Amino acid sequence: MKHFYVNPTLRHFSNIFSLNGYSCFLVGGALRNHYAGIKPTDFDFATDANPEDLQKIFKQVIPTGIKHGTVTIIFKGHQFEVTTFRIEGNYSNSRHPDFISFSPSIFEDLKRRDFTINSIAMNLETGEVLDPHNGIQDLKRKIIRAIGNPVERFSEDGLRLMRACRFTAQLNFVIEEHTYKALKECRNNLKNVSSERIRDEIIKILGSEKPSVSLKIMEKSGILNIIIPELSKCRGIFQKGYHKFDVLDHLFYSCDGGPKNDTVLRLSCLLHDVGKPQTLSLDDDKFPTFYHHEKLSSELTIKIMKNLRFPGTDIKRAAHLISNHMFNYTEEWTDAAVRRFISRVGVNNIDDLFILRIADQFGMTNSKIISENLTAFTSRMHSPLVILTFQEQTCKKNVV
Numbered sequence: 001m002k003h004f005y006v007n008p009t010l011r012h013f014s015n016i017f018s019l020n021g022y023s024c025f026l027v028g029g030a031l032r033n034h035y036a037g038i039k040p041t042d043f044d045f046a047t048d049a050n051p052e053d054l055q056k057i058f059k060q061v062i063p064t065g066i067k068h069g070t071v072t073i074i075f076k077g078h079q080f081e082v083t084t085f086r087i088e089g090n091y092s093n094s095r096h097p098d099f100i101s102f103s104p105s106i107f108e109d110l111k112r113r114d115f116t117i118n119s120i121a122m123n124l125e126t127g128e129v130l131d132p133h134n135g136i137q138d139l140k141r142k143i144i145r146a147i148g149n150p151v152e153r154f155s156e157d158g159l160r161l162m163r164a165c166r167f168t169a170q171l172n173f174v175i176e177e178h179t180y181k182a183l184k185e186c187r188n189n190l191k192n193v194s195s196e197r198i199r200d201e202i203i204k205i206l207g208s209e210k211p212s213v214s215l216k217i218m219e220k221s222g223i224l225n226i227i228i229p230e231l232s233k234c235r236g237i238f239q240k241g242y243h244k245f246d247v248l249d250h251l252f253y254s255c256d257g258g259p260k261n262d263t264v265l266r267l268s269c270l271l272h273d274v275g276k277p278q279t280l281s282l283d284d285d286k287f288p289t290f291y292h293h294e295k296l297s298s299e300l301t302i303k304i305m306k307n308l309r310f311p312g313t314d315i316k317r318a319a320h321l322i323s324n325h326m327f328n329y330t331e332e333w334t335d336a337a338v339r340r341f342i343s344r345v346g347v348n349n350i351d352d353l354f355i356l357r358i359a360d361q362f363g364m365t366n367s368k369i370i371s372e373n374l375t376a377f378t379s380r381m382h383s384p385l386v387i388l389t390f391q392e393q394t395c396k397k398n399v400v
Contacts, residue, residue, distance in 0.1 A: 004034050006124050009076050010043060014124035020057050022049040024082075025106055025121040025130070032117050035139040036171050045082045046121065048104050054082060069102060085109040107132055114153055114160045115167070115179075116145045142173045150182035158189030162201035165217045169208035175217065187222045198227055199308040206266045212252035215270075219248070227308075230300050231270075233277045240287045242364045247276045254363030258355065265352055268318045269359040271301045272325050298323035321349065325356050329377040338380065354378055 010026070017024035024047045030040035047054075051071050055061045060074035069084035085103045103109060107130070110119040116135040122128070129136075138145050144167050146153040146160075154160050161183055164175055175183065190198065205214045218224040225232040234248035243250060251270055258269035275296030283289050298319045305315040324345050333341075345353055354374065361369040 004031070004122060006127075009078060010124055013045075013073075013075050013080060016057060017047060017049065018125055020049070020053075022047055022053070023106070024049075024124065026124055027110075027121045028118060031120045031122060031129075032135070032139065035120070035136050036117075038171075043078075043080055045080055046085055046106060046109050047082055048085050048102075048106075050084055050102060083109075086112070106130060111147065113147060114157070114163060116147055117167075119147055138176075142171070143176050144168065144171075144173050144179060145176040146179045146182065150179045151186060154182055154186035154189055158186070158191075158193040159197050159201065161187060161190055161221075161223055162193075162198060165214045165221075165223065166201055166205050166208070168217050169205055169211055169214035172209075172213065180221070183217075183223070184221045187226055190223060190226050195307060195309045199310060202227075202267075202308065203263050206255070206263050206270075207260050209260065211255045211266070211270070215252050215255070228304055230274050230304060234274065237277050237280060238288060239276075239290075242369075244365050245363075247273055250363045252363075253366040254359045256366075257359035257362030257368075262352075264314045264318050265321070265355060267305070268301070268321045268356055269363075271297065271304065271318070272322045272356060272360060273297055274300050274304070294323055294326045317349075317352075320346075321353055321356050324349075324353060325360065327353075327357075329373050331376060342381070350381055354381075 014024045014026075024045055026043060027046045028044040030043045033040045049057070051061075051063065051066045051069060054071055054073065058073050058075065062072040062074070064070055064072045064081070065083075069086050071082055073080045073082055085106055086109060106121055110121060110130065110132055113119045116133040116138045118135070119131075119133045120135045121130040123130075133147050144164055146164075164179065164183060167173055168175060205211050208214065215224065218227075219232065219235070231248065231251065234251060235246060237247040239245075239247060239250065245253065251273055254272065255266055255270040258266040260266065273290075273293060275293045275298075276290045279290045279293040279296055281289050281291070301322050302315055302319050305318060327341065342350065354377075357371075357374060361371055361374075
């Protein structure tokens with residue numbers, strides 16, 4: 001296992017604690033990612049210094065969660081989250097501990113965390129690694145395991161259910177048997193979690209390489225039916241033509257085919273056919289059809305994103321892309337037809353709409369498909385003549 005490199009900034013930051021008589025440990029995601037072979041980017045710390053002590057030691061201290069012993073320290077252009085060692089009381093509302101008390105022990109602090117892979121600490125002064133719950137071993141085995149009794153961990157904070165699912169995609173890990181069983185048993189605890197916190201976990205899932213890994217765990221455990229029941233209804237709705245999968249798996253794989261650096265566009269890939277179950281009918285040959293499903297999918301996307309407290313601009317963008325994703329270009333389209341399409345969709349949305357269609361096609365087979373029509377349309381759409389003509393006509397309308 002590669003040794004954790006302590007850069008001079010981290011070493012200097014830690015040294016300030018010891019010079020003032022306090023201990024300081026690197027904890028959380030930085031160590032987890034290091035041992036999982038991922039380059040750490042965020043660095044969190046735990047200490048026996050109280051928030052009031054930290055405000056005296058450092059010049060720039062932001063009380064981001066001071067009630068729970070957490071502050072953010074600005075140090076040499078970096079933001080470090082620092083939390084005082086603490087012991088937590090019961091979680092009667094499945095969201096926050098009824099009380100916290102500060103502790104002098106790092107081991108008490110590590111015991112309150114969610115999963116073994118997140119309960120590792122390093123003393124940056126000595127290089128000593130503390131791993132009381134065998135998190136490094138679970139990282140080597142690619143396992144997500146709750147600390148102690150998983151039912152108790154998930155009952156303390158329902159968001160941990162989403163975090164377990166998220167780590168499966170981010171790390172390409174599997175959930176340990178007893179932890180997974182508790183995941184199913186405790187899924188209703190998510191009803192006590194705020195929509196904003198759930199949304200933030202969904203955003204992190206959408207930013208992983210293959211969101212379908214998490215999404216499938218969410219479906220099988222019953223979590224998906226709680227947070228986005230409209231998606232769950234897509235299971236077992238089969239399609240014709242080039243589609244290898246039912247609507248739900250098609251949407252999962254379409255999401256994989258979308259860009260991970262654009263949350264709204266990837267969410268659009270996930271939801272673009274969510275209206276199909278309600279628009280299903282059979283033609284004369286008993287084949288399934290979904291007339292105008294894009295309109296209902298757009299409406300349901302608005303409802304889903306509002307429930308998850310997405311910003312209005314994001315909702316409007318996703319709904320617009322989904323409502324326009326069912327275009328069927330052929331070479332017979334006239335220049336006037338192309339310009340009408342641009343006018344309806346908007347020049348600034350063309351590239352995003354094409355990306356959505358490419359992801360849609362990817363989701364048909366879970367593999368890349370080369371569409372000659374889409375390639376030809378892309379080429380024609382970006383021809384200077386078409387764009388220039390459209391812009392000229394737009395200017396004339398504005399002048400009139």
